[in-house]
C-alpha cells in the first residue's frame with residue numbers, strides 16, 4: 001500500500017504533523033524533523049499548531065533548514081495555525097565537524113529494563129518493583145552495538161531501572177565488548193546468588209556507576225528508601241573488592257554545600273577517585289514533582305534507546321516531547337534526527353535568532 005495522504009485546509013499532503021500546543025523548543029522541532037526525513041525532495045509537510053510562537057519559529061525553521069514555506073492558514077484570529085512546507089534538497093552542514101559540541105554518534109545510552117527494586121521519589125524513568133520490565137533483548141543489543149560500532153560509536157552506558165534485574169544482563173554487557181562500557185546500578189542486589197555470579201563473570205574494564213546521595217543514611221534513605229544507603233555502601237565495597245572501578249553519582253534536590261562536602265569526605269574514605277564522582281540536580285521528569293526543567297534547548301543530546309523507542313536524553317524517557325523515534329533501530333535514523341535538529345538549532349544561534357527557545 002502506498003502512502004496515505006492527509007487532507008488539510010491547504011490541500012492534500014503526504015505527511016501531517018499536528019503539534020497541538022507544542023512549540024519548537026518543547027518538541028515540535030523534533031516531530032517536524034522526523035517527518036521531513038521521511039519525505040522526498042519537493043514533497044510537502046503540513047504542520048498544525050495552536051502555539052503562537054510557531055508563527056515566528058516555523059518560517060524561521062523552514063528557511064534555516066533549506067525548505068520552502070508554501071502555504072499558511074489560520075482557523076481563527078487566535079489560531080490554530082496551519083503551514084505547509086516543501087522539502088528542499090540542501091542539507092545543512094553538520095555542526096559537529098566544527099567541534100562546537102560533543103559528536104552525536106560517539107556515545108549511546110541503553111535502558112536495559114525499567115523494573116527496579118527501588119522506587120526513588122525523583123526517578124526520571126518512573127521505575128519501581130511494579131513497573132513493566134520493557135527489557136532490551138540480547139539479540140537486539142548485539143545488533144545495536146554492531147551498528148553503533150560501524151557508525152563510529154565508542155562508548156555505551158547501560159542504565160535502567162535496575163540493570164541487575166535483567167535476567168540476561170551478563171550477555172547484554174558482553175555484547176558491547178570492544179566499546180567503553182559503564183553500567184549504572186544501585187548496587188543493592190548483586191551481593192549474592194545468580195546476580196553475584198553475573199557480576200563476578202563481568203569484564204573488569206566495565207565501570208560501575210553507583211547512586212549514593214549522601215554521606216550518611218538520612219537523605220539517601222529519604223529519597224531512595226529505608227535501608228538503601230547501607231546496602232549501597234556494601235555494594236560499592238563488594239564491587240571494588242572484586243576489582244571494578246566504581247564511579248559514584250549523587251542526585252540532589254537542593255544545593256547543599258555542607259552535605260556535598262561531607263559526601264566528598266565519605267568518598268575519600270571509601271577510596272573513590274575524585275574524577276569518579278558525579279553530583280547532579282533532580283530533573284523535573286518522571287516521579288519528580290519539581291526540579292530542573294528539561295527540553296531540547298536546555299539539554300545537549302545524548303542518544304538513548306529503549307526497547308520501544310529512542311529519545312533525546314536519558315533523563316527524558318517518560319517525556320513524549322523528547323522522543324526521537326518509535327523503535328531503537330535503525331540507529332542511523334536516530335542519530336540523523338538528532339543531527340538535523342541540532343544543525344537547525346546551531347544555525348539559528350549563529351544568526352542570532354531568538355527562535356526555538358522553550359518558554
Ligand code: SF4
Nearest residue numbers: 116118119120123161
Ligand atoms: S532512580 Fe534508579 S534506583 Fe531509583 S527507582 Fe529509578 S532506576 Fe531505580
